Amino acid sequence: LQSRLPSVGTTVFSVMSALAAEHGAVNLGQGFPDFACDPLLLDLVDAAMRAGHNQYPLMAGAPALRSAIATKIAALYGRQYDANAEITVTAGATQALTTAILCCVHPGDEVIIIEPAYDSYLPAVELAGGKAVAVAMQVGEQGYVVPWDAVAAAVSPRTRLIIVNSPHNPTGSILRAHDLDALAAIVGGTDILVLSDEVYEHMVYDGQRHESVSRHPVLAERAFVVSSFGKTYHVTGWKVGYVAAPAALMAEFRKVHQYNVFTVNTPMQHGIAGYMADPAPYLELAGFYQKKRDLFREGLTGTRFTLLPADGTYFQCVKYDAISSLAEAEFAKWLTAEIKVAAIPVSAFYRDGKESGVVRFCFAKQDATLRTALERLATI
Ligand code: PMP
Ligand code: GLN
Numbered sequence: 001l002q003s004r005l006p007s008v009g010t011t012v013f014s015v016m017s018a019l020a021a022e023h024g025a026v027n028l029g030q031g032f033p034d035f036a037c038d039p040l041l042l043d044l045v046d047a048a049m050r051a052g053h054n055q056y057p058l059m060a061g062a063p064a065l066r067s068a069i070a071t072k073i074a075a076l077y078g079r080q081y082d083a084n085a086e087i088t089v090t091a092g093a094t095q096a097l098t099t100a101i102l103c104c105v106h107p108g109d110e111v112i113i114i115e116p117a118y119d120s121y122l123p124a125v126e127l128a129g130g131k132a133v134a135v136a137m138q139v140g141e142q143g144y145v146v147p148w149d150a151v152a153a154a155v156s157p158r159t160r161l162i163i164v165n166s167p168h169n170p171t172g173s174i175l176r177a178h179d180l181d182a183l184a185a186i187v188g189g190t191d192i193l194v195l196s197d198e199v200y201e202h203m204v205y206d207g208q209r210h211e212s213v214s215r216h217p218v219l220a221e222r223a224f225v226v227s228s229f230g231k232t233y234h235v236t237g238w239k240v241g242y243v244a245a246p247a248a249l250m251a252e253f254r255k256v257h258q259y260n261v262f263t264v265n266t267p268m269q270h271g272i273a274g275y276m277a278d279p280a281p282y283l284e285l286a287g288f289y290q291k292k293r294d295l296f297r298e299g300l301t302g303t304r305f306t307l308l309p310a311d312g313t314y315f316q317c318v319k320y321d322a323i324s325s326l327a328e329a330e331f332a333k334w335l336t337a338e339i340k341v342a343a344i345p346v347s348a349f350y351r352d353g354k355e356s357g358v359v360r361f362c363f364a365k366q367d368a369t370l371r372t373a374l375e376r377l378a379t380i
Helices: 012-023 039-050 063-077 092-104 121-127 148-154 177-187 247-260 266-275 285-300 328-339 367-377
Strands: 087-090 110-115 131-136 138-140 143-145 159-165 193-197 223-228 241-244 315-319 358-362
Touching: 012 328, 039 266, 063 087, 063 241, 063 266, 087 092, 087 247, 092 121, 092 159, 092 193, 092 223, 092 241, 092 247, 110 121, 110 148, 121 131, 131 148, 148 177, 159 177, 177 193, 223 247, 285 315, 285 367, 328 358
Parallel strands: 110 131, 110 159, 159 193, 193 223
Antiparallel strands: 087 241, 138 143, 223 241, 315 358
8 A cells, every 4th residue: 555644653652652661661751641530520421421421412512512612712712602603522632633634725735834843733734635834943042932934934825724833732832922913914814724723721831821813813713723621631531622613614624524533422522511610620720730840840950951941731841962962762762761751752743853952741740750750860
């Protein structure tokens, strides 16, 4: 078979998790919590199953969940999406992202991807027959920032879509209001669409605000905004997410969605809908993770790692040039095998594997897990 994705292997997350298991390492690589979700959420799913919510839901998702999502977005970001026509429940954010790309990218269209970039964007663009145009983030005093002049310069008559991600995996940087304005200045008055990956929307630290694309009228009218309950409710294995978009875009999204997954498992949708009635779990998430970030950063202070800023997500990037001159993938493997702490090489988030001497740790772990990892990292 001639591969549709000849340059794709197994994702770095699977590779590093397998290596961590093989070496009995603390797994700070792949992003997922090592603690349980709220038992109330489990009870609500259990109750949904026992109440008979076990057959196909509506194609776009259980109405109760879509309306809870619309209410949340309106309360937090001030845009009222129509729960019937403008919100679709997806099998995690990954499916939302891929479906959004497939529904709007035609063969030969260009898609601007800002690197480092989450690893599912590029293969989805390639499957659609699109051409990814990469723009590299710049690293300065403030950490990673998007050079909007370079994004503007990358726009061509073939540009169909620009993909943004804030809070950003892997760098932990966030887009600020001026970033959204800069993006709006590029796409306003054009037919370029925006795909905004906001799966870490509730993990923004130090009192800063998540600048959702849905807040920004010029962007929201041309954007697919994607999020995931896996991140927000500590249930990455449930694979329930959603996309919000204006009705015309959503109609095209659903054409692909209905023949791709059709629907997403019913009891989880009802359980999550009930759980969303209380905003506290997502409103308190930033405080919860900020403590872990601070614990982890304090622990790394005094080691030979150099901390990069971490404004959002549950990732902390570090430079290791004072420790090793190994390439990132090799360094991550060495850390896993010898120091027994797994990390992710940031080079995996660049199409050309660009090296910047940075690895990513995930701090969505019990404090005891973080302390064990820190003790080991302090020995290097
Ligand atoms: N986008 C980003 C930036 C992510 O970090 C992740 C999770 N790894 C996803 C999308 C996918 O989310 P989900 O597990 O809900 O498919
Ligand atoms: N999003 C998670 C991460 O960046 C993992 C997702 C995956 O394993 N594909 O680590």
